[in-house]
Amino acid sequence: MSDIGKRLPRKRFSPDERRKLILDGAIHFFAEHGIDGSTHQLAKELNITQPLIYQYFPNKEYLIDAVYDELFNGRxxxxxxxxxxxxxxxxxxxxxxxxxxxxxxxxxxxxxxxxxxxxxxxxxxxxxxxxxxxxxxxxxxxxxxxxxxxxxxxxxxxxxxxxxxxxxxxxxxxxxxxxxxxxxxxxxxxxxxxxxxxxxxxxxxxxxxxxxxxxxxxx
Structure with a gap:
């Protein structure tokens, strides 16, 4: 399991908490692997399923926009x-x-x-x-x-x-x-x-x- 995956402890999260954890993981993942990194690999490194990502981010473009809002607008x-x-x-x-x-x-x-x-x-x-x-x-x-x-x-x-x-x-x-x-x-x-x-x-x-x-x- 990657360091990213280790950052996601196995416990029950609220939807907002889960979305935030996936987004934070995506930021670290794209920083390490580049924007071309796949959501399949992201899910693997987060130790979750790819469909779970899509529950919160309908597609990769939506996820990238969320990364932008958090990393650039949000800061x-x-x-x-x-x-x-x-x-x-x-x-x-x-x-x-x-x-x-x-x-x-x-x-x-x-x-x-x-x-x-x-x-x-x-x-x-x-x-x-x-x-x-x-x-x-x-x-x-x-x-x-x-x-x-x-x-x-x-x-x-x-x-x-x-x-x-x-x-x-x-x-x-x-x-x-x-x-x-x-x-x-x-x-x-x-x-x-x-x-x-x-x-x-x-x-x-x-x-x-x-x-x-x-x-x-x-x-």
Whole structure:
């Protein structure tokens, strides 16, 4: 029996509990075997029958959608938008708090592996999630940086390619730390909170040059 199956003790569960156990098992299973893993193999590793899975998830597509809702939507904190918009605090402190909290989500091995695998399989999971990130994080940071520097906001002057790419590079760099650790199995020796602090500080200092130059050129 796999480690996943061992996590499902033999006892009577309520329907909600059973559904949650199957969903949690599916997340670990797809993280280990990829989105192409079959529900037949999933049932075997969970030590249950395949028809039991289909009692709660009518087909594999439905199960994948449930994985997305749990892993991506379910772990997104709506308070982060309020945090990033709180202009009573310096932007660097807002970014530091946001990425310290957000990284606790995206540094989870199953989150990283399913996110990457769904992209390689050309599925919609990470595309849907990236739409959320672009609107709620990338554009938000660009707008807040403009305001903090006394420059036109995005309503007056649309985001430039230079700004867009600079924020994505910072955002992606923090994510890549987890890829090195959980996908490439490379040793990461530094304290991750220190990594976040260094990257955020370097970004804020360097981005001021980028955004001022981009705004001047756009005008």
């Amino acid at each position: 997104w904190n709506p308070e982060w938008d309020t945090l990033l918009k709180d202009r009573t605090r310096p932007l660097s402190l807002r970014l530091l708090q946001f990425y310290s909290e957000y990284s606790q989500v995206i540094q989870a091995p199953e989150w990283i592996r399913i996110y990457l695998d769904s992209g390689l399989k050309h599925l919609q999971l990470n595309r849907r999630y990236n739409t959320i990130i672009e609107q709620s994080v990338i554009h938000r940071i660009c707008d807040e940086m403009r305001v903090s520097l006394g420059l036109p906001d995005l309503d007056d002057l649309p985001i430039t390619d230079a700004e867009f790419e600079a924020v994505w590079t910072m955002h992606g760099g923090l994510f890549y730390h987890g890829v090195r650790k959980h996908v490439y199995k490379l040793e990461t020796t530094r304290d991750y909170e220190a990594v976040i602090a260094d990257i955020v500080e370097g970004f804020v200092v360097g981005f001021e040059v980028v955004v001022r130059r981009a705004v001047v050129r756009s005008r």
